[in-house]
Amino acid sequence: MVEATGTEATAPQGGTGRTGAAFLAVAVGAVAMGASPVFVRLADVGPFASAFWRVALALPFLAAWMMWEERLRLRALPRRLLAMPPLVALAGLFFVGDLAFWHLAIMNTTVANATFLAALAPVMVVLGAWLLLRETVGREIWAGLALGIVGAAFLLGSSYRFAPDHLLGDAFGLVTALFFGAYILAVRPARARVSTGALLFGSSVVTAAGLLILALMTEATLFPATLQGAAALLALALVSHAGGQGLLAFALGHLPAAFSSLVIFVEGVAAAALGWLVLGEHLTLLQICGSLSIFAGIWIARPRGRTRERRRTAQ
Numbered sequence: 001m002v003e004a005t006g007t008e009a010t011a012p013q014g015g016t017g018r019t020g021a022a023f024l025a026v027a028v029g030a031v032a033m034g035a036s037p038v039f040v041r042l043a044d045v046g047p048f049a050s051a052f053w054r055v056a057l058a059l060p061f062l063a064a065w066m067m068w069e070e071r072l073r074l075r076a077l078p079r080r081l082l083a084m085p086p087l088v089a090l091a092g093l094f095f096v097g098d099l100a101f102w103h104l105a106i107m108n109t110t111v112a113n114a115t116f117l118a119a120l121a122p123v124m125v126v127l128g129a130w131l132l133l134r135e136t137v138g139r140e141i142w143a144g145l146a147l148g149i150v151g152a153a154f155l156l157g158s159s160y161r162f163a164p165d166h167l168l169g170d171a172f173g174l175v176t177a178l179f180f181g182a183y184i185l186a187v188r189p190a191r192a193r194v195s196t197g198a199l200l201f202g203s204s205v206v207t208a209a210g211l212l213i214l215a216l217m218t219e220a221t222l223f224p225a226t227l228q229g230a231a232a233l234l235a236l237a238l239v240s241h242a243g244g245q246g247l248l249a250f251a252l253g254h255l256p257a258a259f260s261s262l263v264i265f266v267e268g269v270a271a272a273a274l275g276w277l278v279l280g281e282h283l284t285l286l287q288i289c290g291s292l293s294i295f296a297g298i299w300i301a302r303p304r305g306r307t308r309e310r311r312r313t314a315q
Contacts, residue, residue, distance in 0.1 A: 034270025109169025
């Protein structure tokens, strides 16, 4: 499906300083993506329309990011877009699937079911990083993954429930996890070939086009009716897409895909915390324990490559 090419695609780039910056980037990015349910709830358009605006409104900012990063002029933008490697377009298509099936899951099962099943994306990434990208996946990663899944289950508490009439929606939730996992696995090797800004802009053009088609086919209206709705969509674009996805793409140029995917569990912690702070939703002791389990898993799975090298050298 996705093959890594070159040494940059199979190993993290940079030294300890860059690894620390990349870890901070993916953590902050997960929080920014975790804010998306709040913005979607405050927007006054349908789910596919909000998904389209999430990406479309971010395009001018992503274009400016790419132009600044690569010292491009505006007239060179179309030529640069056409010259991007196929992996960039593939990442954009995977993200269309991620957002589309996420909204289908929400409409056909409980939000709790959809959230938990979509949170299984790191399982797909860890397996894909091991089998497709040939990344070394040690015991720490598997332990961190297990703690992350337990934490995600605790975040939902007793909200998750199995019901035969929710089977289709539950299946959509699992497909969401597959698409987001595939997105990360495409972004990881793509970052070895293009800059962060180019990757985000190129893939988002493809994503916006796909989501526009879906929105026009399924939504009664595409435009928000209130100023609050428009502001929420702009925040969704700048914070969750340009900010969250941008920081994730940057981090994937310097961290292994398997570890980066575990930090995505923080998205659930952020969603629960923001639901409490902004929407007044109750935060339970079980959710707090789930958050601590996720952070413990990330700590256990953190990269230790340089430390191990020093120990082997000393021996």
